[in-house]
Amino acid sequence: MTVLEFDGTTNANVPELLSPPAFPVLGHLPAIRRDPLHYVANLVAEYGDVIPLKLGPHRVLMVNHPDHIKHVLQDNFRNYRKSDFYEAVRPLLGDGIIMSDGEEWLSQRRTMVPAFQGVHLTRIGKAMTDAIADMLDRWQGDQLSGRPFDITAEMMKVTLDALVRSLFGRRSGTQKEAFFDAITVVLQRSEKRVWALANLPLSIPTPSNVKFVAALRELEAIVWSMIEQRRENPAAGEDLLSMLMAAYDLGGSEADLNMLRDQVMSMLLAGHETTANALNWTWYLLSKNPGIERRVREEVRGALGDRTPEFADLPKLSYTKMVFEEAMRLYPPVWTMSRAALEPDRLGDHEVEPGTTVMLCPYAVQRNPRYWPNPEGFDPERFTPEAKKARPRYAYFPFAGGARVCLGQHFATMEAQLLIAMVMQRCQLDLVPGQTIEPQPMITLRPKDKVMMVASPADGQHQIAA
Ligand code: HEM
Structure with a gap:
């Protein structure tokens, strides 16, 4: 059994845990801040399955072995709460x-799960295809004239629209731009706060805090206006918003109302930017791999022809799903997550002390050549049922796993299948040549700059069908 000491000492008989060189006080923080993605991917190659790191004041264990990841997320998940990094x-x-843990989390999860199941799925699918059709109509006049456009911005808008329509029963309309700008500011500032050594309280009016708080208030105003509209028209939908309002709004206490706001905000944040980034990377990878793009197009043509897809069509779009899964392997939207140990625990031979932060990095594990031959290559065949069965379950975990698995994983996958199919039916997307596309690890894995694409009519049509 190894007792972790962060000066690098270990006791005998078990493989020693190696830690990369570190600065005094700051530890590995400067290195991880400089180039997070390369740093974490290289660490796995050089230092193995369990790597002690020191990120400023935090003692961190970076855990890369699928069995250990399973242990933390699934088998012994009750021993792990969300880490202090989430405080940002x-x-x-x-x-x-x-943000919640324990009994409070369980009760919140039980309130929300039904909105993603059963009869709601068909209605959610319809709300999604309506949002996607509106996007394609927007593209018709504009993008199909050959004018380059930023696919990331388009994916952000359509995923927000689909989310708001399907879970909150209304169009995002004119508030889309305001929401989009505000959420970008909030995420950028939050990201800085995650990796900072210390953060000044938001009540201190530094320029950065002032900007952050203004964007936050803007988001809150949008959330309250959605709640207000539903109060005025409670019959508008039997969706997530109505379930949340039944749970929190009826009491009317300040605590309940704050909780309602927190839940709506959480769903907007969790469900929008993640899916948008996954789709963005999917389009990028498809445009780089025309043979795979052609196969998706053939699947869509065979399964649907020109018909708008619906929930019942999803099993027919299995290759499309594999493409989306492979895109999330290379570019997992949640590229890292972390937990804090409550009680002593073991990961294989290694002891975990209470308070240790365990860092799990889909980006690094999903590029580990031990589980992924030719890890940089884009190959959807890795996601055939047989290939999946042959790999450890937690060699791939873009949606985390266990009891706290992403609540929207099927929602996001359905949205991706519907969106890829509908775009393919109407047009072809090509990357504008000469761009260097690089990922930027914010809270989600975004592209650093715009990703400019041109759309042309599918199958050599000169006009897309309205
Ligand atoms: C491709 C898109 C998505 C990815 C990659 C993704 C990934 C994740 C991951 C990794 C977690 C766990 C985070 C952690 O525990 O630290 C998570 C949690 C969560 N996600 Fe997603 N997500 C996506 C889309 C969505 C959508 C569309 C929704 C809602 C409509 C959603 C709702 C949630 C919620 C509510 C949680 C918290 C669950 C809990 O703690 O019980 N996500 N997601």
């Missing part, structure tokens, strides 16, 4: 489902 987003998410 508390001003945004309050005490909502992403």
Whole structure:
């Protein structure tokens, strides 16, 4: 059994845990801040399955072995709460489902799960295809004239629209731009706060805090206006918003109302930017791999022809799903997550002390050549049922796993299948040549700059069908 000491000493008989060189006080923080993605991917190659790191004041264990990841997320998940790194987003998410732990979390999860199941799926699918059709109509006049456009911005808008229509029963309309700008500011600031050594309280009016708080208030105003509209028209929908309002709004206490706000905000944040980034990377990879793009197009043509897809069509779009899964392997939207140990625990031979932060990095594990031959290559065949069965379950975990698995994983996958199919039916997307596209690890894995694409009519049509 190894007792972890952060001066690098270990006791005998078990393989020693190696830690990369570190600075005094700051530890590995400067290195991880400089180039997070390369740093974490290289660490796995050089230092193995369990790597002690020191990120400023935090003692961190970076855990890369699928069995250990399973242990933390699934088998012994009750021993792990969300780590202190999540505190950077508390001003945004309050005490909502992403931030909560224990019994409080369980009760919140039980309130929300039904909105993603059963009869709701068909209605959610329809709300999604309506949002996607509106996007394609927008593209018709504009993008099909050959004018380059930023696919990331388009994916952000359509995923927000689909989310708001399907879970909150209304169009995002004119508030889309305002929401989009505000959430970008909030996420950028939150990201800085995650990796900072210390953060000044938001009440201190530094320029950065002032900007952050203004964007936060803007988001809150949008959330309250959605709640207000539903109060005025309670019959508008039997959706997530109505379930949340039944749970929190009826009491009317300040605590309940704050919780309602926190939950709506949490769902907007969890469900929008993640899916948008996954789709963005999917289009990027498809445009780089025309043979795979052609196969998706053939699947869509065979399964649907020109018909708008619906929930019942999803099993027919299995290759499309594999493409989306492979895109999330290379570019997992949640590229890292972390937990803090409550009680002593073991990961294989290694002891975990209470308070240790365990860092799990889909980006690094999903590029580990031990589980992924030719890890940089884009190959959807890795996701055939046989290939999946042959790999450890937690060699791939873009949606985390266990009891706290992403609540929207099927929602996001359905949205991706519907969106890819509908775009393919109407047009072809090509990357504008000469761009260097690089990922930027914010809270989600975004592209660093715009990703400019041109759309042309599918199958050599000169006009897309309206
Ligand atoms: C491709 C898109 C998505 C990805 C990759 C993704 C990934 C994740 C991951 C990794 C977590 C766990 C985070 C952690 O525990 O630290 C998570 C949690 C969560 N996600 Fe997603 N997500 C996506 C889309 C969505 C959507 C569309 C929704 C809602 C409509 C959603 C709702 C949630 C919620 C509520 C949680 C917290 C669950 C809990 O703690 O019980 N996500 N997601």
